[in-house]
Amino acid sequence: MFVQQLINGITVGGIYALIALGYTMVYGILKIVNFAHGDVFMIGGFMGLILAQTTNLPIWIAYPLAMLITALIGVLIERICYRPIRLHGADALAILISALGVSIFLENFAQLVWGTETHAYVQKIQRTAYNIAGITLSNIQIGVIVLCIILMIVLYLVVNKTKMGMAMRATSQSITSAQLMGINTEKVIALTFGVGSALACVAGILVGTYYDAVYPLIGYSYGLKAFAAAILGGIGSVPGAMLGGFLLGIVETLGAGYISTGYRDAFAFGILILVLLFRPSGLLGKKHVDKV
Amino acid sequence: MSEIMRADNVSMIFGGLTAVDNISLTMEDNEILSLIGPNGAGKTTFFNMLTGVYQPTFGTITFYGENITKLKPYERVAKGISRTFQNIRLFSSMTTLENLLVAHPKCNSENIGRVLLGGKKLKKARQEIVEECEEILEIVGLKDKEDELATNLSYGKQRLLEIGRALATNPKLVLLDEPGAGMNSMEKEELSTLIRYITQKMDKKVLLIEHDMRFVMGISDRILVLDHGELIANGKPEEIQQNQMVIEAYLGKGMTDEE
Numbered sequence: 001m002f003v004q005q006l007i008n009g010i011t012v013g014g015i016y017a018l019i020a021l022g023y024t025m026v027y028g029i030l031k032i033v034n035f036a037h038g039d040v041f042m043i044g045g046f047m048g049l050i051l052a053q054t055t056n057l058p059i060w061i062a063y064p065l066a067m068l069i070t071a072l073i074g075v076l077i078e079r080i081c082y083r084p085i086r087l088h089g090a091d092a093l094a095i096l097i098s099a100l101g102v103s104i105f106l107e108n109f110a111q112l113v114w115g116t117e118t119h120a121y122v123q124k125i126q127r128t129a130y131n132i133a134g135i136t137l138s139n140i141q142i143g144v145i146v147l148c149i150i151l152m153i154v155l156y157l158v159v160n161k162t163k164m165g166m167a168m169r170a171t172s173q174s175i176t177s178a179q180l181m182g183i184n185t186e187k188v189i190a191l192t193f194g195v196g197s198a199l200a201c202v203a204g205i206l207v208g209t210y211y212d213a214v215y216p217l218i219g220y221s222y223g224l225k226a227f228a229a230a231i232l233g234g235i236g237s238v239p240g241a242m243l244g245g246f247l248l249g250i251v252e253t254l255g256a257g258y259i260s261t262g263y264r265d266a267f268a269f270g271i272l273i274l275v276l277l278f279r280p281s282g283l284l285g286k287k288h289v290d291k292v
Numbered sequence: 293m294s295e296i297m298r299a300d301n302v303s304m305i306f307g308g309l310t311a312v313d314n315i316s317l318t319m320e321d322n323e324i325l326s327l328i329g330p331n332g333a334g335k336t337t338f339f340n341m342l343t344g345v346y347q348p349t350f351g352t353i354t355f356y357g358e359n360i361t362k363l364k365p366y367e368r369v370a371k372g373i374s375r376t377f378q379n380i381r382l383f384s385s386m387t388t389l390e391n392l393l394v395a396h397p398k399c400n401s402e403n404i405g406r407v408l409l410g411g412k413k414l415k416k417a418r419q420e421i422v423e424e425c426e427e428i429l430e431i432v433g434l435k436d437k438e439d440e441l442a443t444n445l446s447y448g449k450q451r452l453l454e455i456g457r458a459l460a461t462n463p464k465l466v467l468l469d470e471p472g473a474g475m476n477s478m479e480k481e482e483l484s485t486l487i488r489y490i491t492q493k494m495d496k497k498v499l500l501i502e503h504d505m506r507f508v509m510g511i512s513d514r515i516l517v518l519d520h521g522e523l524i525a526n527g528k529p530e531e532i533q534q535n536q537m538v539i540e541a542y543l544g545k546g547m548t549d550e551e
Contacts, residue, residue, distance in 0.1 A: 163398075170383050170394045177381040180343055181395040182369030182461050286385075 004135050005257040006250060011141050011210065013249020014148030018203040019226030020233070020241035021155060022074075022196030028172040028236040029192050032092050035099040036077060037200060038223015039106035044070040044201025045214040046114060052122040059124050063205055067198040074197025075190045077102055083186070103219075110216035118215040121208035144206050151199060152242050158195075159238055168192060172236070225252075225265075228272045234285020243283055247271070294321045295357075296465060296497050297342070302351030304337050304521075311337040313521035314351075319465075324491055325499045326508050328532075329518035330541060335501045336378055338518070339467050342499075343375050344368045356464070370397070372464030376454040376471060378501070384443035388434055388453055391442055392425035392460040425460055431494075432456040432486060448479045455486065459496070466490065468500040472507050480504065484511050509533065517541065 019041050026034045047066035052059055081098045129138045159165040171178045171188045179185050207222065208214040225248060233244025248268050255267030275283060297319040304312040312334040319325050327335050340346045342353060344365040352361045360368055374395075383391050398421050429435045432452045437445060442453060451471055458466050468487070472480045484507065490496050502508045508515065509529040517525040517532060519541040525532055532538055 163393075166386075166390065166394045169386065173383045173385065174381055176345065177377070177383070178394075179365040180345070180369065180375055181457060182366050182374075182397060183394070184364075184366045 001257070002254075005254050007135065007137065007141065007145075008257075009250035009253030010246060011144050011249070012253060013229075013246035014145055015203045015206055015210075015245075016222070016226045016229045016249050017242045017245025018148055018151065018199045018206075019222060020230040020245045021152075021238065022200050023227050023230040024233070024235055024238060024241040025168075025192050025196050027230070028238075029168065029175075029189060030082075030086070030092075030095075032082070032095045033099065033227070033235075034082075034193075034196075035096065035223075036081075036102035036106060037196065038219035038226065039103050039110075040070060040074055040077070040197045040219070041200040041204045041222055041226075042110060042214070042216060042219035043073060043106060043204070044197070045204025045208045045218065046110065046119075047201060048205035049119060049121055049208060049214055052124060059122075063202075066205065067201045070201035070204075071194040071198040074193040074200075078190060078193040083189075107216055107219065114216060116216060118213050121212050121214055123209070123212065125209070140210055144210055147202070147206065151202060155195070155199070156238065164188075164191070225268055228269060231282055232272050232275055234282030236286070237282070237284045240282055240284035247283075295319070296321055296355070297499075298354045299338075299342075300352050300354070302338075302341060302348045302353065304334070304341060304346060305349040310521050312341070312348075312518075315518075315521075315523045316351075317516060317523060317526070319497065319499060321497070323497075323513040324487065324511055326512040326515045327499065327501045327518060328503070328505075328508055328515060332520075333518040333541075334521040335518055336469060337521075339375060339469055339501065342368075342467060343373060369461050369463070372462075373467065374458040374461045374463035374465070375467035376451070376458050376469055378469040378473070380447075380450050380454060382442040382450060382453060382457070385441060387439050387441055388429065388445065388456075389422070389425060389438040391453060391457050392428060393421060395457045395460040396421050396425060397462055428456050428459050431459070431489065433482070448475050451475065452483075452486070455490075459490070459494070463496060465497045465499065468498060468502075470501055470503065472502055472504050480507055483507075487511055 019037065022037045022040070023034065026032065026037070044066060047069050048063055051057060051062040051066050055062060057065070081102050082095050085094050085098055125140065127138055127140060129136055159168060167178070167183045167188050168191070170181070170183060171185050175185050204214070207218070226245065229244035229248040230241045231244070232248060233240030233242070248271065251271045252264050252268040256264040279285070295318055299315055299317050302312060302315050303310065315338065327338065329335055337346065341348045344363055344367070348361065352359055354360065355371055355373065358371070360371060363371070383394065386394065398417070426435065426438065429438055432455055434449060434453055434456060437449065442450065445453060451474070455468065455471065472483055475483060487498055487500070488511070491498050512529055515527065515529055515532045516523060517535070517538050524537045524541060525535045527535070
């Protein structure tokens with residue numbers, strides 16, 4: 001029972017982590033919370049569904065295509081709704097409000113186009129369940145976990161081992177000095193939104209496949225959980241978002257499994273509050289020491 | 293002598309405040325040019341217009357015959373203008389070497405697909421960038437600190453790292469904003485040697501802002517004096533020392549006798 005719940009928790013946690021990465025990367029660079037990110041995740045899920053269902057493309061073409069489109073949507077959101085405000089030197093609060101506006105727009109747009117009902121997801125992969133020593137594992141579950149881990153490793157390598165990642169890290173420390181050292185920071189910011197949105201799209205497709213459902217307001221609950229995961233791990237930190245995602249997923253699944261499913265969300269946010277009480281900057285977040 | 297950079301009737305107005313007022317100047321080849329003036333004279337504002345942090349309200353800036361007034365900061369870096377900051381702005385949680393690597397012009401041209409696949413060519417290209425940056429660290433005297441986090445370096449060393457980072461962009465013109473601030477006299481001595489090395493051996497042009505008069509008079513070929521956003525003097529160090537307007541700007545009128 002424990003191992004079973006643990007595996008279920010890791011599955012959900014991996015998905016939270018993928019979404020949380022988008023929050024944390026954008027925050028790391030712009031110091032804003034992109035509240036529309038949860039809805040980008042929803043759009044990503046729908047994109048995967050539509051492309052796989054209507055075009056008859058095999059999923060290994062349809063899903064990467066959905067990622068690309070979602071990435072472009074993410075970049076467009078930044079370009080149209082955040083950049084003009086940012087370049088006018090407005091307060092970060094103004095961008096936050098704009099993000100909330102984008103979130104409301106996307107949710108209503110999705111309801112208008114796809115209706116308010118829950119859609120069944122395309123199931124192009126035959127579900128098979130394995131039974132190993134009393135633990136039930138589906139091939140989808142294994143796929144979700146493996147894919148999440150691979151994507152996280154790739155992202156970690158991109159951020160830490162590539163020159164582009166180095167430019168991202170430099171931009172996150174100071175946009176002005178990065179510009180003056182020859183880095184095209186607008187390109188870096190656009191890329192950050194693109195990568196974050198593509199990861200959210202993967203999460204959307206995985207949720208759709210795993211739970212066989214996608215609906216226009218799905219971004220709200222998942223977005224909120226992933227945001228909590230990003231804060232739990234230390235917002236701005238890439239490994240933090242990964243850790244936070246898995247931890248949140250495991251805690252809420254164990255809590256739901258052993259105590260009561262009704263309190264699932266209470267466990268998720270309860271652990272967030274507990275951690276923040278003792279480590280206000282999150283598990284892997286940087287401590288701010290104000291020098292006098 | 294050929295002209296490197298020129299500013300024509302450049303003004304910068306913030307709301308009602310004229311920080312830089314109708315300045316025209318040229319920078320010639322083979323000279324170390326200094327910009328001095330009392331606090332708030334508009335020196336750093338002028339640097340910010342040269343590097344593209346600010347767009348001048350009026351006027352044009354020309355670099356090697358090309359009008360760069362409308363270019364963005366990173367585009368100007370590509371043209372060959374690089375700078376250091378009055379208040380140190382290093383990437384503090386990166387190592388000394390990484391601070392240089394990130395500024396290197398080849399830094400942004402890497403293909404992510406190739407990186408993930410790895411390969412010899414990539415390894416070699418990276419090795420070259422690292423070697424170039426290490427060479428610069430050798431010049432500024434930080435080779436033995438290359439793996440140290442920038443934030444852990446001493447203040448004087450951080451200033452040297454800023455110069456190193458500016459050099460890593462492979463500039464033609466280096467703008468140094470108070471490079472000697474907070475340095476002791478021995479460190480300043482070394483700084484002078486370094487600046488001479490940069491201009492003579494590496495063939496870079498240097499424009500600097502500095503408050504330490506002994507330092508400025510010793511190193512500059514020509515000095516420009518700003519006061520209240522206006523250019524009030526332009527000449528060789530010994531001419532500037534004798535200039536009545538400069539003395540007044542620094543000490544105020546009627547104070548000269550008591551000096």
